[in-house]
Amino acid sequence: MSGFLALLRRDLMLAVREGAALGTALGFYLVVVAMLPLGLGPDLKLLSRIAPGVLWIALLLAALLSLPRMFEADHEDGSLEVMATAPLPLELAVAAKALAHWISTGIPLALMAPVLGLMLNLELSLTPVLVATMLAGTPAVSFLGSIGAALTLKARRGGLLLALLVLPLYVPTLIFGISTIGFASVGQDGFSASLLVLMAVSVASIALAPVAAAAALRLQVS
Amino acid sequence: MQTLTQRLANPTRFMAFSRAILPWLAAASVLLIAYAMYLVFFVAPPDYQQGETVKIMYIHVPSAWLALGGYAIIAMSSFGLLVFRHPLADVSAKAAAPIGAAFTLAALITGSLWGKPMWGTYWVWDARLTSVLMLFFLYLGLIALRSSLEDEALASKLTAVLALVGVSVLPIIKFSVDWWNTLHQPSTGFTSTVDASMRTPLLISAAGFLLLFIALHLKAMQNEIMRRRVKAMRVAEVERGDRLMSAGAE
Numbered sequence: 001m002s003g004f005l006a007l008l009r010r011d012l013m014l015a016v017r018e019g020a021a022l023g024t025a026l027g028f029y030l031v032v033v034a035m036l037p038l039g040l041g042p043d044l045k046l047l048s049r050i051a052p053g054v055l056w057i058a059l060l061l062a063a064l065l066s067l068p069r070m071f072e073a074d075h076e077d078g079s080l081e082v083m084a085t086a087p088l089p090l091e092l093a094v095a096a097k098a099l100a101h102w103i104s105t106g107i108p109l110a111l112m113a114p115v116l117g118l119m120l121n122l123e124l125s126l127t128p129v130l131v132a133t134m135l136a137g138t139p140a141v142s143f144l145g146s147i148g149a150a151l152t153l154k155a156r157r158g159g160l161l162l163a164l165l166v167l168p169l170y171v172p173t174l175i176f177g178i179s180t181i182g183f184a185s186v187g188q189d190g191f192s193a194s195l196l197v198l199m200a201v202s203v204a205s206i207a208l209a210p211v212a213a214a215a216a217l218r219l220q221v222s
Numbered sequence: 223m224q225t226l227t228q229r230l231a232n233p234t235r236f237m238a239f240s241r242a243i244l245p246w247l248a249a250a251s252v253l254l255i256a257y258a259m260y261l262v263f264f265v266a267p268p269d270y271q272q273g274e275t276v277k278i279m280y281i282h283v284p285s286a287w288l289a290l291g292g293y294a295i296i297a298m299s300s301f302g303l304l305v306f307r308h309p310l311a312d313v314s315a316k317a318a319a320p321i322g323a324a325f326t327l328a329a330l331i332t333g334s335l336w337g338k339p340m341w342g343t344y345w346v347w348d349a350r351l352t353s354v355l356m357l358f359f360l361y362l363g364l365i366a367l368r369s370s371l372e373d374e375a376l377a378s379k380l381t382a383v384l385a386l387v388g389v390s391v392l393p394i395i396k397f398s399v400d401w402w403n404t405l406h407q408p409s410t411g412f413t414s415t416v417d418a419s420m421r422t423p424l425l426i427s428a429a430g431f432l433l434l435f436i437a438l439h440l441k442a443m444q445n446e447i448m449r450r451r452v453k454a455m456r457v458a459e460v461e462r463g464d465r466l467m468s469a470g471a472e
Contacts, residue, residue, distance in 0.1 A: 151380050155370040165363045168356045172398040212387050219379045
């Protein structure tokens with residue numbers, strides 16, 4: 001367990017000290033959301049109706065942008081091979097890195113969403129729900145993303161390929177994220193059930209994705 | 223006592239076996255599809271609601287089945303590669319991917335052509351359509367991942383990992399879209415039981431397409447084995463050339 005925590009701390013410190021990666025993701029999020037009213041016209045009614053979907057999709061794209069870095073640097077300087085041979089199972093090492101990705105990218109993106117929601121005229125009463133779905137759903141984004149990052153480690157044009165591989169995996173997260181907000185906006189029951197399913201998707205990804213990602217990494221570093 | 227898959231693990235034996243049965247498979251598939259098309263166009267009645275357009279079904283439904291069947295073959299082959307290291311498993315997985323993708327695309331295209339007269343639109347974000355589209359993306363991902371890696375042995379294993387991840391995700395996609403859409407619109411699926419006059423041609427057509435799939439798959443596997451042999455021979459030739467060069471230099 002200490003190895004897990006050490007790795008988590010190391011990755012978080014790297015994320016904080018580099019800083020640029022998080023800044024890029026947040027900037028990308030802002031730019032995509034700001035482009036949308038330019039493309040669709042400034043009709044506030046329309047914008048408030050599509051705001052949850054726009055915010056979720058832009059969040060997925062922004063998170064996607066930071067995924068290729070998850071194993072790349074460690075692969076380049078050889079520390080990935082050390083992790084593969086360390087006493088800590090590689091599955092747990094992957095989980096630590098994915099968790100670090102969630103804390104350093106997923107949470108900041110989710111916390112930035114309310115500000116962007118204001119720009120899109122999202123109903124204020126929906127803002128807490130939006131953030132709740134994002135906090136519940138982004139673990140799945142990071143953990144499923146680790147599979148894609150591991151698979152494309154040695155691939156040519158890895159970043160583009162990563163999007164193709166990972167976006168289908170994000171479909172359940174996106175659908176339940178949006179449907180939870182949809183339930184909440186009409187004040188229907190089923191809101192909490194939908195949020196629970198979203199959490200279940202995240203928990204399942206946390207449990208299963210490191211196995212697949214570690215298998216993919218082992219094939220490449222041995 | 224060896225099972226069939228064990229005996230066919232030897233590529234040479236597989237080549238002989240597949241060469242022997244391939245012509246029969248291809249002929250049977252052509253005959254069945256031709257017979258099914260005869261039944262479809264001259265015997266089967268037009269649907270009382272949908273008229274003649276129902277005939278798209280006889281291509282659409284088998285394509286959709288084979289879209290899923292193709293993925294099942296890839297998933298089983300991937301499992302066979304990663305767990306049993308069966309020598310032909312990767313050949314099978316690689317050969318099945320473009321064929322499965324083609325049938326998925328056929329199901330999507332015929333479906334949308336059928337959707338226009340029936341639902342008034344080429345595309346609906348309905349549960350079944352969306353999950354088939356995601357299946358198509360999964361196929362594209364498998365093909366793209368394989369082609370983006372230089373090292374063939376590595377490419378085959380990584381693709382197998384992705385194929386197995388896809389297995390766990392496909393049902394989730396299917397059902398999540400189901401749950402999602404029950405919010406917005408009722409299911410557009412047709413649930414009426416199918417009469418024998420239409421079921422028989424459908425089954426014959428499906429059998430013909432199934433044989434077509436197997437024949438294409440076997441042929442693609444043969445091509446892949448040949449390609450690997452040619453590659454191995456080239457490598458051997460280059461190595462021999464190197465040896466001759468170094469021998470001449472001495």
